[in-house]
Amino acid sequence: MERSHPVKSAVDKIIDTVAGGQPAEIPGVPNSEPPSLEEPTEPREPLPPKPDQSGPDTYSPTGQPTDTPRGKMAQGGPYLTTAQGLRVRDTDHSLKAGPRGPVLLQDHHLREKIMHFDHERIPERVVHARGAGAHGVFRGYGAASNVTRAAFLGKDVETPVFVRFSTVIGSRGSADTVRDTRGFATKFYTSEGVFDLVGNNIPVFFIQDAIKFPDVIHAAKWHPDREIPQAQTAHDTFWDFAGLHTEATHHTLWNMSGRGIPRSYRMMEGFGVHTFRLVNEEGATTLAKFHWKPKLGVHSLVWEEAQLLGGVDPDFHRRDLFDAIESGAYPQWELGLQLFPDTPDQMFEGIDLLDSTKIVPEELAPVQPVGLLTLNANTSNFFAETEQVAFHVGHLVPGIDVTDDPLLAGRLFSYLDTQITRLAGPNFPQIPINRPHAPVNDMQRDGFHQTAVHRGVAPYRPNSLDGGCPFTAGADQGAFVEVPVEVSGRKVREAPASYDDHFSQARLFWLSMSPVEREHIVAAYTFELGKCYEQAVKERYLRVLANIDPVLCRQVAEGLGLPAPDASQPLADPSPSPALSQVGQTWPTDGRIIGIIAGDDDAEAVGAVRQAVLDAGMVPLIIAPTGGMLGGTLPVQRTFTTARSVEFDALLVASAPAPGKDAYGARDAKAGGGADSPIDPRVLLLITEAYRHAKPIGGWGAASQVLSQAGIPAQAPGVVVADDGPSALDGTLRFLAAHRVWDRFPAAAALT
Ligand code: HEM
Numbered sequence: 001m002e003r004s005h006p007v008k009s010a011v012d013k014i015i016d017t018v019a020g021g022q023p024a025e026i027p028g029v030p031n032s033e034p035p036s037l038e039e040p041t042e043p044r045e046p047l048p049p050k051p052d053q054s055g056p057d058t059y060s061p062t063g064q065p066t067d068t069p070r071g072k073m074a075q076g077g078p079y080l081t082t083a084q085g086l087r088v089r090d091t092d093h094s095l096k097a098g099p100r101g102p103v104l105l106q107d108h109h110l111r112e113k114i115m116h117f118d119h120e121r122i123p124e125r126v127v128h129a130r131g132a133g134a135h136g137v138f139r140g141y142g143a144a145s146n147v148t149r150a151a152f153l154g155k156d157v158e159t160p161v162f163v164r165f166s167t168v169i170g171s172r173g174s175a176d177t178v179r180d181t182r183g184f185a186t187k188f189y190t191s192e193g194v195f196d197l198v199g200n201n202i203p204v205f206f207i208q209d210a211i212k213f214p215d216v217i218h219a220a221k222w223h224p225d226r227e228i229p230q231a232q233t234a235h236d237t238f239w240d241f242a243g244l245h246t247e248a249t250h251h252t253l254w255n256m257s258g259r260g261i262p263r264s265y266r267m268m269e270g271f272g273v274h275t276f277r278l279v280n281e282e283g284a285t286t287l288a289k290f291h292w293k294p295k296l297g298v299h300s301l302v303w304e305e306a307q308l309l310g311g312v313d314p315d316f317h318r319r320d321l322f323d324a325i326e327s328g329a330y331p332q333w334e335l336g337l338q339l340f341p342d343t344p345d346q347m348f349e350g351i352d353l354l355d356s357t358k359i360v361p362e363e364l365a366p367v368q369p370v371g372l373l374t375l376n377a378n379t380s381n382f383f384a385e386t387e388q389v390a391f392h393v394g395h396l397v398p399g400i401d402v403t404d405d406p407l408l409a410g411r412l413f414s415y416l417d418t419q420i421t422r423l424a425g426p427n428f429p430q431i432p433i434n435r436p437h438a439p440v441n442d443m444q445r446d447g448f449h450q451t452a453v454h455r456g457v458a459p460y461r462p463n464s465l466d467g468g469c470p471f472t473a474g475a476d477q478g479a480f481v482e483v484p485v486e487v488s489g490r491k492v493r494e495a496p497a498s499y500d501d502h503f504s505q506a507r508l509f510w511l512s513m514s515p516v517e518r519e520h521i522v523a524a525y526t527f528e529l530g531k532c533y534e535q536a537v538k539e540r541y542l543r544v545l546a547n548i549d550p551v552l553c554r555q556v557a558e559g560l561g562l563p564a565p566d567a568s569q570p571l572a573d574p575s576p577s578p579a580l581s582q583v584g585q586t587w588p589t590d591g592r593i594i595g596i597i598a599g600d601d602d603a604e605a606v607g608a609v610r611q612a613v614l615d616a617g618m619v620p621l622i623i624a625p626t627g628g629m630l631g632g633t634l635p636v637q638r639t640f641t642t643a644r645s646v647e648f649d650a651l652l653v654a655s656a657p658a659p660g661k662d663a664y665g666a667r668d669a670k671a672g673g674g675a676d677s678p679i680d681p682r683v684l685l686l687i688t689e690a691y692r693h694a695k696p697i698g699g700w701g702a703a704s705q706v707l708s709q710a711g712i713p714a715q716a717p718g719v720v721v722a723d724d725g726p727s728a729l730d731g732t733l734r735f736l737a738a739h740r741v742w743d744r745f746p747a748a749a750a751l752t
Pocket of ligand 1: 128182198200205210213390411
């Protein structure tokens with residue numbers, strides 16, 4: 001029996017770009033058909049993909065639509081073959097002279113199989129190696145048409161997209177939840193060629209000039225002698241560099257805030273960082289910064305959660321993205337533009353628009369929505385799509401041009417350069433996920449992995465032998481024409497004086513944070529610097545913090561056991577930007593994970609609440625003493641052995657389960673020391689951890705008993721004990737809409 005998609009048919013998924021869907025089933029199913037207990041023996045075609053999965057659209061290597069169904073890019077046929085299509089009778093034994101060998105050199109199947117396996121790996125990205133991707137649709141609102149002629153931003157124009165989210169520092173197999181910047185790269189397959197918006201979840205960068213990129217990355221990655229630590233900046237080389245190179249201060253402060261540990265890719269903003277130059281039909285230009293605004297709000301993990309997840313579920317962000325799409329909770333972002341007059345000095349309100357370490361506060365230049373991105377399909381093959389996708393800031397379309405930001409200039413060189421090595425040769429634009437959806441006639445020829453079969457004899461211009469084709473186009477025929485800006489200057493290795501201000505916007509960020517956000521920032525610096533070995537590195541960085549804010553500096557210094565230095569220059573007095581804070585509002589809870597702690601005695605009430613969670617567009621995971629079916633009817637997703645609080649956004653307590661048969665330390669360390677407890681100690685751990693992480697907790701029936709045993713006051717903020725399941729859920733969701741119950745742990749007086 002084929003599994004059907006809970007909410008959306010495959011067709012809906014492609015055409016439904018707005019509404020998203022409601023989770024209706026537990027995501028995570030491995031394939032489109034449940035496996036049989038016995039090994040299948042009847043030859044059959046490969047299973048169809050799961051309904052949530054899609055591959056790239058089927059375009060030719062030269063950007064022309066084909067009639068090929070997507071499935072035809074996958075392997076087919078019921079029988080195992082060689083790479084040449086030859087059917088194979090035995091793939092378990094190499095060809096030998098007698099059962100004990102030796103193996104014969106003539107075994108072409110062995111040779112081919114091992115050869116291919118030996119070459120399965122390709123170099124990982126030099127940065128942003130760890131990531132996850134999804135397909136989707138972008139729909140323009142038409143609101144940008146007065147400032148840019150880019151066709152994909154036109155009213156109701158729908159453009160297929162592929163998005164890859166990533167961390168920066170870690171290797172391909174590193175944990176998702178490390179403290180780091182996140183990449184947010186979007187490939188728009190527009191009718192005018194591919195446009196890539198290769199951004200981050202932080203609007204500023206570590207450096208102002210690309211020539212320093214190798215330095216900042218070498219400092220942030222592992223120490224070269226031992227290759228530790230993996231995927232984190234909590235070590236001497238990073239803070240050594242950051243203390244000596246103070247233009248990194250602003251970006252580093254964002255990293256130390258909740259932005260460095262997002263709750264989900266779905267709950268991150270995205271930023272193009274640089275200022276771009278937009279051009280409209282009349283040729284008028286406007287400077288612009290790109291923003292992605294998540295419909296679910298911007299939310300973060302707390303640091304202990306992030307650390308636990310690194311071990312409990314290193315794939316936490318990947319899983320969250322895949323599961324949300326699979327369950328129909330399609331993530332959405334609005335694309336927005338901040339617009340600035342294209343003045344000769346390229347400044348706005350005193351802010352240098354070519355300095356990528358600076359933001360323009362939204363209060364000064366509001367973000368104007370110009371379109372909606374919906375991610376509505378998972379990849380069907382991670383390597384073919386997510387690993388082989390190749391983004392490049394130089395993939396532009398008419399209406400969007402670059403500026404002279406020196407960081408952008410280096411990127412314009414870097415991406416193609418690195419991809420030649422990573423994807424082995426110059427033909428990576430022909431890999432299916434990279435193919436444009438616009439006809440390609442580029443006169444590039446040959447090279448490794450050439451998959452186009454070109455015609456003609458004259459791949460040069462001018463020619464007459466191929467009838468003069470291809471011809472260059474004018475702007476009227478959709479050509480990209482660089483804006484003819486004046487350039488002049490002396491040849492120097494210098495930066496403008498405005499680039500010398502390294503602290504005023506870091507102070508702006510600090511002053512814009514709520515007290516609890518400041519607590520987290522203090523804790524993050526104290527942790528990271530506390531992991532450094534060298535005293536000088538810590539002391540030097542305290543001098544940097546003193547130039548952001550004396551309270552921040554003093555609090556971190558106290559944690560490090562060091563004196564707090566004074567600022568070395570006058571502190572700026574910027575107006576706070578409320579838009580930078582992540583707290584104080586409410587947001588939709590779509591796709592959130594609700595753990596329901598159940599015993600064997602309450603299946604009916606649990607079933608009703610489970611359904612209510614599904615109806616509210618979230619994912620209910622039943623946590624019970626053992627696996628199987630609760631009350632014979634409800635599938636159990638987690639047991640007390642497998643559940644850990646960090647995977648849930650909120651908990652509902654339906655039962656007070658007595659210690660399970662495996663609830664003792666020798667079997668499960670989580671239960672250690674709690675043998676005399678009337679309630680399974682792992683349930684108490686689950687609840688106390690969730691409480692500590694400021695998550696909403698609701699319950700009914702025996703919940704009061706469980707909470708009291710866990711030492712949690714029933715009146716504590718964000719704890720809802722109700723008469724029945726639906727009321728408990730309602731109360732809990734009110735807190736979940738604000739993401740966390742920050743009132744539970746008030747900030748210290750010094751930070752309020
Ligand atoms: C505003 C600053 C920057 C942003 C927002 C940014 C963003 C990104 C993102 C999102 C990716 C991952 C792309 C993917 O998912 O495949 C990436 C990869 C990469 N970035 Fe950057 N980056 C920045 C600066 C730089 C600079 C200054 C350089 C070099 C001079 C650079 C070099 C690279 C390289 C080599 C890759 C790997 C690309 C690949 O292997 O396909 N980046 N960057």
